[in-house]
Amino acid sequence: MTLELFGLKEIPLVKKGDNIAKIIEEDLKKEGLDLEDGDILIIAETLISKAEGNIIRIDEIIPSEEAIEIAEKSKKDPKLVEIILQESKEVVELGPNFIVTETKHGFVCANSGIDESNVDDGLAKPIPINPDASAKEIREYLEYISDKKLAVIITDTQGRAFRVGAIGTAIGCSGIKPLWVRIGEKDLYGRSLETTEIATADELAAAASLLMGQANEGIPVVLIRGFEAFNHLRDTEIGIKPLLRPKEFDVFRK
Incomplete structure (x- = not known):
């Protein structure tokens, strides 16, 4: 073949x-x-x-108390964490610089699949x-x-x-x-x-x-x-x- x-x-x-x-x-x-x-x-x-x-503008996001708490543990921007939470159904695991979630689609992956690469500065791209x-x-x-x-x-x-x-x-x-x-x-x-x-x-x-x-x-x-x-x-x-x-x-x- x-x-x-x-x-x-x-x-x-x-x-x-x-x-x-x-x-x-x-x-x-x-x-x-x-x-x-x-x-x-x-x-x-x-x-x-x-x-x-x-596409989401990160600066327009207001982080929740949960996002701020998780941001401290994961060493991430609280606004980015809020986006991750909004795109998820469940937080599965936390660690240094990562948040494993189940997305709205049912995918278990890091950071709800949120990506900041290959987009303009200040933007985040969900799945x-x-x-x-x-x-x-x-x-x-x-x-x-x-x-x-x-x-x-x-x-x-x-x-x-x-x-x-x-x-x-x-x-x-x-x-x-x-x-x-x-x-x-x-x-x-x-x-x-x-x-x-x-x-x-x-x-x-x-x-x-x-x-x-x-x-x-x-x-x-x-x-x-x-x-x-x-x-x-x-x-x-x-x-x-x-x-x-x-x-x-x-x-x-x-």
């Missing part, structure tokens, strides 16, 4: 109201890329949040309001203009428990199941798999992250071609939810 990754290099800086699907369409034309059946577009959540106007819906809208437009079966995955950079370093992680998807349940299939020795579930959307997001980078690479969209399980995992209704472990099954949260 050969997997090809194409970083789209002509994506401009996005502003509120921009149509991400049309921007991608125009970039593909510039780079001489025609969409094919089974293509998967990985899109950085920064593009989505900026286009949807999901898109509905990454699944954003992915679906982009996919449907690109499928319409290309007449091809596609998938779109919205990705964020997140840390991992017990591992050092950040990695591309799927936070929204459309057109493909994010979780590949392989229970019942056979291994190389003919034994039936009993617990094997593959976080396919996360693996695709991580692969794309190698091209996207985390600094000034300027590649917020990556096209992945040649994923052989695409047809098997094709689904136009499902979103990212199958990847979210229910709290009652999370042994690390008490």
Whole structure:
């Protein structure tokens, strides 16, 4: 199997109201890329949040007493902590310079996914309001203009428990199941798999992250071609939810 990754290099800086699907369409034309059946577009959540106007001015925030108390423990700006709290359902853990929360979406991550990079000074960028819906809208437009079966995955950079370093992680998807349940299939020795579930959307997001980078690479969209399980995992209704472990099954949260 050969997997090809194409970083789209002509994506401009996005502003509120921009149509991400049309921007991608125009970039593909510039780079001489025609969409094919089974293509998967990985899109950085920064593009989505900026286009949807999901940006917060930090100076306009008034921190609550809870935010001030947490800021003292975490060594963070109380105004930023207030934004983190507003974007969360639960504070899971506190530490020096980090706040692990469960976001409104159900993601357990540092600082509710609030990011101050790749935006102007004084601004903070939350995770898109509905990454699944954003992915679906982009996919449907690109499928319409290309007449091809596609998938779109919205990705964020997140840390991992017990591992050092950040990695591309799927936070929204459309057109493909994010979780590949392989229970019942056979291994190389003919034994039936009993617990094997593959976080396919996360693996695709991580692969794309190698091209996207985390600094000034300027590649917020990556096209992945040649994923052989695409047809098997094709689904136009499902979103990212199958990847979210229910709290009652999370042994690390008490």
